[in-house]
Amino acid sequence: MPRYLSMWVALSLSLATPAAAQEESNQTRARALFVEGTAHAGEMRWGEALARFEAAQKLYPHAGTIYNIGICQRALGQYTLARASFRRALDDHRQSGALADGTVANIEGYLREIDNVLATLDVTLAPVSAEVTVDGRPLERAAPRAWIAGTLPPGRGRAPGSAKFVITIDPGPHVFVLSRKGYEDVVVQKTVTPGEREKLDLVLKRLPAALSIDADQKGAAVAVDGVDVGVAPVTLKRPPGRYRVLVRKDGFDAYDARVTLHPAERVDLTARLEPEAFGVHEQWWFWLSIGSAVATTAVVTYFLTRPDPERPALDGGGLGWAIRVP
Secondary structure, eight states, X not given: OOHHHHHHHHHHHHHHHHHHHHHHHHHHHHHHHHHHXXXXXXXXXXXXXXXXXXXXXXXXXXXXXXXXXHHHHHHTTOHXXXXXXXXXHHHHHHHHOOSOHHHHHHHHHHHHXXXXXXXXXXXXXXXXXXXXXXXXXXXXXXXXXXXXXXXXXSOOOBXXXXXXXXXXXXXXXXXXXXXXXXXXXXXXXXXXXXXXXXXXXEEOEEOOEEEEEEESSTTOXXXXXXXXXXXXXXXXXXXXXXXXXXXXXXXXXXXXXXXXXXXXXXXXXXXXXXXXXXXXXXXXXXXXXXXXXXXXXXXXXXXXXXXXXXXXXXXXXXXXXXOOOO
């Protein structure tokens, strides 16, 4: 054997030995955990048995261990998880042939049983961008409008992205939490009947906005969309939308503004009131002078246009004599 080839073989063996030793150690530990899990299962301590089997699977994956995980999940009422585990065990068996025929038959029977136990929810969601969690876990997508509850680790909700969809879920009580920025979180508690199909409406309410209105003049009256709401300063809560704000005070021009409110937003508005700009015809001295001028004009006009007074008839005495003066 050439020298470089023998060196390569020696190096390969030296590198393979630690890996092989680690694998053997993992397998030994996994076997011990598997035995412990089996003992707990025999005592119907399903939670402890499940923890042992899951630890064993991480150290040394095997279809038989996945099968036992499914058995524990089924016993604990975690049917969506059990179905996923049984299906995974079958997929592993198809590649490795690790399961006995009787075990495969058991898995197929369990899957049929679980399909009859799982419940279905026809969900209506608004808005479609709301994020949903069930019992603190996000939904797992099974199809474009079909989701599964309870199979993913705890975490932030996911937005299904459609107004109507279906959730496959374990029977029993559940807590649904909806959240979206700008909306109030909604918590819905619902108990689901085994094997039943039910409707569930999940609707978020938009958070109100705060509108604070002040004025640089005391005693200014405030109206929003034509409705008096008090004297400035005032703070109101209103649904998101567009509003007209009118601030008035005698002797000042009205302050008129349009405001757009967004969910959970606070808008602070200060009205700057300007004194009314009076015209010449609105001043008191103007009307007094006008009144005097009108009176003077009337007098002058009267003297200029009045007719000459007629003299009374002269008394000519008994003879009727009278001297007429031009």
